[in-house]
Amino acid sequence: MTKELLEGNFAMAEAAVRAGCEAYFGYPITPQTEILEWMSHRMPELKRTFLQAESEVAAINMVYGAACTGTRVMSSSSSPGVSLMMEGLSYIAGTEVPVVLIDVVRGGPGLGNIAPAQSDYNQLNHGGGHGDYHQIVLAPASVQEAIDMTVLAFELAEKYRNIVVVMADGSVGQMMEPAELPEMRPVTRIQGDWPVTGNVGRPPRVLTSIYIDPPAEEVYNHKILNKWYDIQANEIRYKEYYLDDADFVVVGFGTAGRIALTSVRAARAEGIKVGLLRPITTSPFPFSQLDELSKRAQGMLVVEMNTGQMLDDVRLAAKGRLPVEFYGRPGGMMPFPDDILGEIRRLAHTPLTTEGDPRKRWMDRVRTGELMLR
Amino acid sequence: MDTPQTEVQTVYIRPASLSGTPTHYCPGCTHGIAHRLVAEVLDEMNVREQTIGVAPVGCSVFAYNYFNCDFVEAAHGRAPAMATGIKRVMPNHIVFTYQGDGDLASIGMSEIMHVAGRGENITVIFINNTIYGMTGGQMAPTTLPGQRTTSSPNGRDVETMGYPLHMAELLAQQPGAGYVVRRSLHDPKNIRQAKKAIRVAFEAQKRGLGFSLVELLSTCPTNWGVTPREALGWLEEHMIPVYPLQDFKVIPTLAELKF
Amino acid sequence: MQTEIVFAGFGGQGALFAGQIMAFTGMDAGLAVTWMPSYGPEMRGGTANCQVIISDEEIGSPLTRTPLAAVIMNLPSLDKFEDRIAPGGVMIVNSSLVNRQPTRTDVDWLMIPAQEIAESLGNRRLLNMVMLGALLQKLPVISIEALEKGLDVHLPERHRKFLKPNIEAIRQGAAFARGELTVEATPGANGHEPEVIPPTSV
Ligand SMILES: Cc1ncc(C[n+]2csc(CCOP(=O)(O)OP(=O)(O)O)c2C)c(N)n1
Ligand code: SF4
Numbered sequence: 030m031t032k033e034l035l036e037g038n039f040a041m042a043e044a045a046v047r048a049g050c051e052a053y054f055g056y057p058i059t060p061q062t063e064i065l066e067w068m069s070h071r072m073p074e075l076k077r078t079f080l081q082a083e084s085e086v087a088a089i090n091m092v093y094g095a096a097c098t099g100t101r102v103m104s105s106s107s108s109p110g111v112s113l114m115m116e117g118l119s120y121i122a123g124t125e126v127p128v129v130l131i132d133v134v135r136g137g138p139g140l141g142n143i144a145p146a147q148s149d150y151n152q153l154n155h156g157g158g159h160g161d162y163h164q165i166v167l168a169p170a171s172v173q174e175a176i177d178m179t180v181l182a183f184e185l186a187e188k189y190r191n192i193v194v195v196m197a198d199g200s201v202g203q204m205m206e207p208a209e210l211p212e213m214r215p216v217t218r219i220q221g222d223w224p225v226t227g228n229v230g231r232p233p234r235v236l237t238s239i240y241i242d243p244p245a246e247e248v249y250n251h252k253i254l255n256k257w258y259d260i261q262a263n264e265i266r267y268k269e270y271y272l273d274d275a276d277f278v279v280v281g282f283g284t285a286g287r288i289a290l291t292s293v294r295a296a297r298a299e300g301i302k303v304g305l306l307r308p309i310t311t312s313p314f315p316f317s318q319l320d321e322l323s324k325r326a327q328g329m330l331v332v333e334m335n336t337g338q339m340l341d342d343v344r345l346a347a348k349g350r351l352p353v354e355f356y357g358r359p360g361g362m363m364p365f366p367d368d369i370l371g372e373i374r375r376l377a378h379t380p381l382t383t384e385g386d387p388r389k390r391w392m393d394r395v396r397t398g399e400l401m402l403r
Numbered sequence: 404m405d406t407p408q409t410e411v412q413t414v415y416i417r418p419a420s421l422s423g424t425p426t427h428y429c430p431g432c433t434h435g436i437a438h439r440l441v442a443e444v445l446d447e448m449n450v451r452e453q454t455i456g457v458a459p460v461g462c463s464v465f466a467y468n469y470f471n472c473d474f475v476e477a478a479h480g481r482a483p484a485m486a487t488g489i490k491r492v493m494p495n496h497i498v499f500t501y502q503g504d505g506d507l508a509s510i511g512m513s514e515i516m517h518v519a520g521r522g523e524n525i526t527v528i529f530i531n532n533t534i535y536g537m538t539g540g541q542m543a544p545t546t547l548p549g550q551r552t553t554s555s556p557n558g559r560d561v562e563t564m565g566y567p568l569h570m571a572e573l574l575a576q577q578p579g580a581g582y583v584v585r586r587s588l589h590d591p592k593n594i595r596q597a598k599k600a601i602r603v604a605f606e607a608q609k610r611g612l613g614f615s616l617v618e619l620l621s622t623c624p625t626n627w628g629v630t631p632r633e634a635l636g637w638l639e640e641h642m643i644p645v646y647p648l649q650d651f652k653v654i655p656t657l658a659e660l661k662f
Numbered sequence: 663m664q665t666e667i668v669f670a671g672f673g674g675q676g677a678l679f680a681g682q683i684m685a686f687t688g689m690d691a692g693l694a695v696t697w698m699p700s701y702g703p704e705m706r707g708g709t710a711n712c713q714v715i716i717s718d719e720e721i722g723s724p725l726t727r728t729p730l731a732a733v734i735m736n737l738p739s740l741d742k743f744e745d746r747i748a749p750g751g752v753m754i755v756n757s758s759l760v761n762r763q764p765t766r767t768d769v770d771w772l773m774i775p776a777q778e779i780a781e782s783l784g785n786r787r788l789l790n791m792v793m794l795g796a797l798l799q800k801l802p803v804i805s806i807e808a809l810e811k812g813l814d815v816h817l818p819e820r821h822r823k824f825l826k827p828n829i830e831a832i833r834q835g836a837a838f839a840r841g842e843l844t845v846e847a848t849p850g851a852n853g854h855e856p857e858v859i860p861p862t863s864v
Contacts, residue, residue, distance in 0.1 A: 034686050034697070034816075056510070057538040057554065060701065065541070069554040073563075081542055081554050081564070084480065084510035109479065140460060140476065143701070204724055205682065205697035207689040290722030365727040403727070 032207040037172045037197065038063035040208055041131055044179040045103055046071055047213045050129070052078035052102040054091035056110060059143040060199040061133035064105040077216065085110035089117030089130075096126040097236045099224030101183055101216070105131035107199075108149050109140065118192060119158025123238025125253070127186035127219070131179065131195045133202040136361025144361025145199035145284055150338035153194050154312040161250050163257045164192035165264065166312040170287040172206035174309070180211055187219060189260055196311065198334065200284040200363065257313075266309040267318060271297060275304030277376050278322050280343050281332040282308045284363065289332045292369035301377045311339065319346035328376045329353045332369055334362070337388040344387075352381035355391045358402075368403070418442035420451045422471040431631020433588040433621040434462060434530065438469050440598045441501070441528060444605055445472065454497040455489055457482040459511075461503035462536040462623075480511025483518035486525045497608060499526040505535045508544040508568050515574065519614045522579020526604045527616040529570060532623040533642065540626030544568040547645055552626075567645060571618040575651030581613030583652040587620040589638045593648070599662075607657055620646055663718050665803045666726045668743055669790075670711035671735025671756070676790030680733060681712040684794065687804050687812030688716040696724040711739065716803055731801050733793045735776075736760065752801045754793050754839075772796060775845050779834050782845065785824075788831035795835025806836055 035043075042064040045053070053068040065081065072079035078095070082088035088104050095102040106114065111132045121128050134149045136142040153166050165185055169175040175197055182193040218224070225234050240246035270290055272278065281289040286307035293305045306322065308315050323329065328351055331340045336359045347353050356372045358364045394400035417423060420442035428434045445451045451472050458466040460479035467474030477485045482500035490498040507515050507529050518525065534552055535541040541554040545567050549558040575583040582604050586597035597619055604615035620642050622634035629637060667684065671677040681697055688695040699712040713729060715721050731752040734740045736759050747753055749768040758777030774796050780788040798806050810829050817825055837843040 032689060034682070034689055034695070057505075057535055057541040059538055062538050062541065062553075066553045066556075070556045073557075083512060083544065086510075140464070140478070199701070200698065200724065203699055203701050205685060206721075207695060284724075287721075288723040288725075290720070291726075292722075294722065363725060365725065366723045367727055 032209050034205050035172050035176075035208045035210070036063065036203065036205045037175050038133065038202040039067055040172050040210065041105070041175050041179045041195065041197070041202075042067040042071070043210055044176040045129070045183070046075065046077075047211045048180040048183045049101050049214045049216045050077070050103050050183065051100050051216045051218075052092075052095045053104065054080050054082050054088040054095070054102070055104050055106065056082050056085050056088050058085075058107045058110045060135060060145075060202050061105050061107045061131065063202070064131060064133075085113035086117065089114040089121075092128055092130075093117055093121050093124070093126070096121065096128050097124070097225050099219035099221065099226065101187075103129040103131070103183075105133070107133045107135045107143075108137050108146075111149065111152070115152075115158040117158075118164070119160050119162070120238045121192055122158070122162035122164065122253070123160060123249075124236050125190040125223075126236065127183075127190050128192050129179070129182045129186050129195070130192065131197065134196060134198045136359075142361045143199060145201075145334065145363055146359065146361050147198060147283060147285060147334040147338070148336075148359060149196070150282075150311065150333070150335060153196050154314070154339075154342075162253055163260075163312065164194055165189070165260060165310065166194045166196050167266075168196045168282040168286075168309060168311045169201055170283050170307060171208075172201070172204060173208040175201050176208055176210060178309070185260075185264060189256060190223075191256070191260070196283065198284050199361075261313040264310060265313050265315050265318075267315045268307045268309060270305040270307070272304035272306065272322065275302055275322075276327045277301065277303040277330065277373065278326045278328075279303060279305045279330045279332060279369070279373065280308070280319070280339070281305070282311050282339060285332045285334050288364055288366055289369050291366035292373055295366065295370050296373040296377070299374075301373060303373055303377065308339075314342050314346075316342070316346045319343060320348070323347040323350045326351055328381050330369075330372055330376050331355050331387075332364065332372070333357045334364070335359050337391070340388060349383050352383050353387050354381065355387040357391065362402075365403075418446045420445040420454075420471050422469055424468045426469055427465060428462065429623075429625040431622065431624045431634060432462070432536075433532075433619075436588050436594060437501075437528060437530060437597075437619050437621065438466065440594070440601050441499070442470060443598060444602045445497075447602065448605055448609065450497045450605070450609070453495070454499070455493065457486045457489070457498070457500040459500065459502040459506040460537075461506045463501055463503065463530065464537065466501050480506050480509070481514055482506065483511065483514040483523070483525070483527065487518055487521070487523050490523060490525050494524075497526070497605060499528060499605070499608075501528045502530065503536065504529070504531045504533065504543045504545040504570075508570050512544075515570070516577075519574045519577040519580050519616075522577070522581070522613040524608055524611055524613060525615075526608045527614075528601065529616055529618040530621045531570070531618055531642075531646065532621040533567075534623050534626050536623045536626055540623075545570075545646075547641060569646065571616065571649075571651050574614070574616055577614070579614050580616070580652045581654045582607040582615040582657055584616075584650045585618040585620070585646060585648050587638065587643060587648055589620065589622070589635045596648075602662055603653075603657060603660070606660060606662070607654075610656070612654055612657060618646075620648075664721070665716045665731070665801070666729035667714045667716075667797070667801075668711055668729045668732040669714065669735075670732065670739035670743060671790075673710045675710075675735045676787060677710055677733070677735055678712050680790035680794050681714045683809065683812055683816065684714045684716070684804075686816040687809050688714075690812055690815065691804055691808055693718060694721045696721050698724040711743075731797060733790075733797055734760065735789070735793065737762070740764065752797065754796045754800070756789065756793060758789075770800060772800060772839055774835065774838050776835070778845050779838065779843075780831060783827055783831055783834065785827060788827055791828045791831035792835035792838075795832035795837075796839040797835075798832075799836040799839035806832060
């Protein structure tokens with residue numbers, strides 16, 4: 030196959046189709062409605078299931094139902110809609126059925142706006158619905174990655190019977206880039222020992238998230254945590270740029286990460302030895318890679334389109350060994366490369382400390398006007 | 404020759420209950436008419452300062468900019484719940500929601516049913532334009548059979564996408580409902596009748612007569628892909644046969660009122 | 663080497679499509695490209711715009727504060743982008759609709775009566791291609807021949823019949839930029855009606 034110029038939302042939708050997604054349930058919300066709209070014509074054309082649900086609450090529960098039958102199923106939404114899905118996601122986690130969700134994150138909280146943002150990092154990576162569970166979160170930064178992550182999402186979901194979220198943002202969703210779609214793979218149903226398909230010739234199966242006996246629930250909690258350690262051991266993905274000889278490390282995921290790449294190149298041109306680590310799985314998070322980097326670098330800069338959410342994970346990895354600084358644009362604002370370049374220069378040329386709270390330092394600089402927001 | 408004596412008469416002014424902020428609605432959209440009718444009624448009843456509006460998520464999300472009274476902005480579909488909260492703690496105020504068909508009949512179905520079921524003493528202005536305007540023209544629960552939208556590209560197929568929901572008829576079934584009617588905004592005569600109905604709905608609330616709702620058949624020329632004039636004709640020709648303009652519930656005390 | 667170009671105008675003037683054709687052509691030449699539209703609230707401020715980046719290595723940021731070039735189709739777009747163009751950059755301005763000249767002296771700018779040229783070709787919708795032709799004459803990131811081929815390959819089927827006029831528009835735009843074509847802008851003759859854009863979505 031050759032490269033085509035593809036829009037991110039469309040590309041993720043078609044990638045899901047080609048990955049053998051057999052059913053899609055969703056509800057319109059900007060900036061991901063193109064996914065729903067593409068599915069509304071593409072799925073019926075292929076005699077697969079498309080349904081516009083009455084709400085995101087309903088959509089995720091439709092997904093839950095279809096997933097229980099071993100069908101490759103997905104939904105897509107954006108921040109306010111994903112908030113509504115949290116209940117359903119918790120039940121899905123409590124039942125261990127594979128589900129893929131694309132979240133094209135937008136500015137918040139509340140109704141917020143439809144501009145690109147990364148403000149749901151905590152919700153997707155650390156929070157989510159009630160109860161003790163983890164979901165895999167993939168953070169594409171380009172249209173090609175969005176395609177590849179969508180395909181990978183289905184594979185990981187089924188391999189681990191786990192929720193996988195593709196955490197995009199409005200920029201990845203609306204941007205066009207040359208990219209290659211995968212070959213169409215046939216639709217198949219999972220043949221494990223768990224899907225409910227009617228008990229012809231076998232004892233009935235029950236899929237439920239209820240463990241009324243606390244000891245049984247405890248065992249289940251242990252089980253899914255152990256599974257999570259498996260996932261951590263095998264599925265961490267990230268991309269490194271110019272890190273071999275780097276004295277300074279920029280860390281950013283998704284769109285913020287790729288914007289930082291331009292800044293890192295500009296800083297290199299000025300002779301600053303700086304590199305970039307762009308986590309692709311933000312959950313599981315590349316803790317050990319950052320742990321290693323924190324042993325040899327002199328300073329880190331975390332760049333996000335929020336007020337510092339992944340920052341906490343980076344600090345956990347850095348263990349106070351080196352100064353960690355933060356630069357963020359929340360609310361649907363995107364930083365320009367020269368904004369981040371200024372922060373890299375500051376990292377390289379001013380005395381830094383491992384003391385205090387980097388988020389507070391950043392906020393104080395914004396508040397006092399020392400850091401100009403343009 | 405004598406100069407003819409002309410008597411200057413005000414025939415048209417902006418109601419005090421409208422703020423004067425230019426709306427962001429598309430040319431020919433009937434949201435603006437509905438706003439004006441509500442504002443005129445609030446003026447006539449002299450309740451503007453006792454009124455709290457609840458804006459929905461949809462094209463009328465910024466309704467609070469256009470009304471000259473207190474307003475809150477709800478999450479998508481939740482306006483009736485928010486209105487309940489307000490009315491329960493401010494029982495002597497006039498509380499109304501203004502909701503589109505996606506907001507009220509899709510994601511907010513639960514909230515609207517229960518507010519009617521409880522006979523919550525609020526007024527709902529329900530804009531039925533058979534489409535999701537704000538997100539760019541997807542299918543709504545009120546989309547007509549066969550109607551093309553961006554998420555029913557081959558027309559609404561009732562076999563897989565179901566039949567349009569008739570909200571006024573449905574809500575009128577609830578014993579808690581005091582006044583539930585459907586009107587249309589496609590021509591001056593119908594607009595006058597719509598205004599009358601809105602007046603009755605607010606009067607019902609003022610008298611504590613239970614849940615009141617006026618469903619207003621409206622146009623969305625932008626997402627229907629027609630001119631404003633064509634949209635009015637399309638409404639009359641296609642929507643009214645499916646959504647008859649009727650009174651579905653008028654409790655006797657109200658029927659006796661004269662304004 | 664990386665080139666960033668902004669295309670900006672009213673909805674309906676073809677700014678986004680002109681950017682896409684540029685991106686397609688860059689892709690066909692084996693280069694890395696990104697096409698990033700402004701969407702949502704910004705569209706209501708009178709401008710629909712996109713940024714196209716063409717590069718010989720993996721593209722980082724899909725947006726830059728200081729693009730190297732701009733194709734400016736209306737006045738709000740000139741007001742918005744004039745100060746942001748990188749020194750030494752290029753600006754192509756639609757003089758049919760923009761009633762002032764740029765004030766930058768460190769940018770190579772050209773006022774082109776794109777609408778009149780398009781109308782002389784029988785279709786005012788060719789305005790975007792006229793301006794694209796002028797741009798490539800001044801900033802040859804890709805050749806005009808490559809662009810024409812790009813159009814041939816990527817013009818949607820239902821617009822096939824416009825291929826010839828599109829190519830003619832590109833050539834006329836380039837000819838104007840070379841000073842080989844003189845067309846006057848008709849003052850006040852800009853009957854352009856901005857497209858209706860539904861309210862900002864939430
Ligand atoms: C939880 C959630 N889901 C989806 C959306 C996106 N959204 C905004 S408006 C809207 C539909 C509005 O349609 P309607 O209520 O018919 O009003 P109209 O725009 O036609 O006036 C949707 C789905 C949202 N804001 N929040
Ligand atoms: S999109 Fe439709 S409902 Fe919304 S303002 Fe425009 S015409 Fe009215």
